[in-house]
Amino acid sequence: MTNTDIDETSELVSFPIQRTCPFAIPPVYTKFREEAPVSQVVLPDGGKAWLVTKYDDVRAVMSNPKLSSDRRKKDFPVVVPGQNAALAKHAPFMIILDDPEHAEARRPVISEFSVRRVAAMKPRIQEIVDHFIDEMLKLPRPVDLNQVFSLPVPSLVVSEILGMPYEGHEYFMELAEVLLRRTTDEQGRINISVQLRAYMDKLVEEKIANPGDDLLSRQIELQRRNGGIDRPQLASLCLLVLLAGHETTANMINLGVFSMLTRPELLDVIKADPSKTPKAVDELLRFYTIPDFGAHRLAMDDVEIGGVLIRKGEAVIASTFAANRDPAVFDDPEELDFSRDSRHHVAFGYGPHQCLGQNLGRVELQVVFDTLFRRLPDLRLAVPAEELNFKSDALVYGLYELPVTW
Amino acid sequence: MRLEKDHDRCIGAGQCVRTDPRIFDQDDDGLVKVLIDRPRGTDEAAAHKAVFICPAKALSIAQD
Numbered sequence: 001m002t003n004t005d006i007d008e009t010s011e012l013v014s015f016p017i018q019r020t021c022p023f024a025i026p027p028v029y030t031k032f033r034e035e036a037p038v039s040q041v042v043l044p045d046g047g048k049a050w051l052v053t054k055y056d057d058v059r060a061v062m063s064n065p066k067l068s069s070d071r072r073k074k075d076f077p078v079v080v081p082g083q084n085a086a087l088a089k090h091a092p093f094m095i096i097l098d099d100p101e102h103a104e105a106r107r108p109v110i111s112e113f114s115v116r117r118v119a120a121m122k123p124r125i126q127e128i129v130d131h132f133i134d135e136m137l138k139l140p141r142p143v144d145l146n147q148v149f150s151l152p153v154p155s156l157v158v159s160e161i162l163g164m165p166y167e168g169h170e171y172f173m174e175l176a177e178v179l180l181r182r183t184t185d186e187q188g189r190i191n192i193s194v195q196l197r198a199y200m201d202k203l204v205e206e207k208i209a210n211p212g213d214d215l216l217s218r219q220i221e222l223q224r225r226n227g228g229i230d231r232p233q234l235a236s237l238c239l240l241v242l243l244a245g246h247e248t249t250a251n252m253i254n255l256g257v258f259s260m261l262t263r264p265e266l267l268d269v270i271k272a273d274p275s276k277t278p279k280a281v282d283e284l285l286r287f288y289t290i291p292d293f294g295a296h297r298l299a300m301d302d303v304e305i306g307g308v309l310i311r312k313g314e315a316v317i318a319s320t321f322a323a324n325r326d327p328a329v330f331d332d333p334e335e336l337d338f339s340r341d342s343r344h345h346v347a348f349g350y351g352p353h354q355c356l357g358q359n360l361g362r363v364e365l366q367v368v369f370d371t372l373f374r375r376l377p378d379l380r381l382a383v384p385a386e387e388l389n390f391k392s393d394a395l396v397y398g399l400y401e402l403p404v405t406w
Numbered sequence: 407m408r409l410e411k412d413h414d415r416c417i418g419a420g421q422c423v424r425t426d427p428r429i430f431d432q433d434d435d436g437l438v439k440v441l442i443d444r445p446r447g448t449d450e451a452a453a454h455k456a457v458f459i460c461p462a463k464a465l466s467i468a469q470d
Contacts, residue, residue: 063463103417110418110436115427117436343424344459354419354461 015041015051015317016079016182016293018392022255024334029053029322038308041317049077049296049315050308053322055329055346057306058295061318063351064305067297071096076298077315080395082186086179086193091232093240095353102352108222109237109356112161112215118359121161125364128156129371142382142405146254149372150402154249154364161245161360162238163214164203172199176243182393200235215241245357248290251391251398252361253368256284258402259336260373262385267373269338274370280338281365286345287336289321290397295349320346378406408468409445409453411438415464422460426452438464 033053041051094105211217260267270277295318325333348355382403389400418436431439445453457465
């Protein structure tokens with residue numbers, strides 16, 4: 001075991017690392033992966049963290065129980081100013097808990113997102129996609145696909161799953177957008193969190209009074225049977241499902257549509273044979289790996305990752321983006337290739353925290369791509385590709401607008 | 407070969423079911439169900455893929 005020499009006089013690379021091109025991974029990631037795959041970087045608050053960039057090492061980080069996800073811990077790295085303080089306004093999201101607490105929180109909801117349950121939602125997802133295309137066709141062209149389609153589709157899907165009324169959803173979407181902006185300051189982040197918390201508390205109260213056939217009502221009933229309703233925990237669960245379930249999917253819809261409109265040979269693959277769409281979806285997930293910030297952990301004990309000793313109390317960032325461009329695992333990783341089997345990508349993470357809604361996200365994307373290009377065969381960008389506004393300053397990569405016409 | 411599951415580790419991600427729904431399913435709680443515990447022929451490769459892809463290391467292969 002070796003501890004990589006850190007030359008205190010040399011300047012460390014700052015993290016987060018911004019994307020400058022929608023396709024190519026920033027060269028600094030590649031340099032790290034090739035030359036020092038477990039390397040120290042400096043965070044916005046001056047703190048340091050180990051940046052992990054190889055696929056095998058990223059999986060090792062994300063499945064090591066000695067590396068904690070608990071942001072309530074004092075030394076937890078602050079990659080997004082105000083994020084940890086904002087999280088403290090809620091009962092802990094399951095994503096910041098370690099096992100066994102994490103498993104206790106996740107177990108009751110996993111059946112809601114099983115492959116079988118999500119497959120049963122597909123007809124309703126199809127209706128929702130068709131509905132928003134019908135509405136879009138009534139609009140004067142060009143339209144911003146993000147506003148009229150990419151955001152509304154997953155928002156309605158996820159609000160129906162929770163049993164949340166769609167009215168008032170614009171309010172939620174506005175708040176969430178500010179929360180996910182990289183430039184939002186600490187106080188702004190905390191204020192938004194307080195408002196979101198109030199909104200979710202109200203939803204939980206309404207569901208307790210008027211239960212329905214939905215995830216939230218089932219969780220309320222389960223908790224009632226098990227001895228008592230934990231309102232703050234349910235509010236956090238709803239907020240997590242909403243936050244994780246709408247903007248991420250919207251970003252992938254936009255990036256997928258953008259990719260296929262600018263690379264018609266990719267679109268031809270799924271048009272010729274829709275049974276290839278699921279594979280294309282996983283390849284898009286691998287290629288873009290939109291959570292730019294990676295996964296953050298705090299070492300609870302000395303741990304060896306990729307031959308480097310990480311000491312107790314040190315911070316670790318596993319870059320799922322760099323892992324998904326690792327040539328040791330994906331041939332020609334800088335190529336977006338719909339014929340590739342990329343199911344083992346880590347775009348949804350790895351380890352016990354791997355995305356709860358991943359099967360839902362995949363089905364939404366499949367239905368969207370198949371339906372959108374079938375119903376709008378003349379769909380095209382309404383501005384030159386180089387004028388598109390990518391989210392290089394957000395927590396999750398994507399496009400701010402996607403102007404299209406047909 | 408024999409496929410073994412560990413429900414204490416399973417997180418219900420469903421990656422195994424997506425790898426091969428003939429070999430794997432999820433029970434009412436969303437946890438892994440092994441439908442073919444002694445995969446043969448081409449099923450063996452699918453079983454190995456599922457073991458590799460499982461995010462929770464809830465699947466393993468035992469040799470008889």
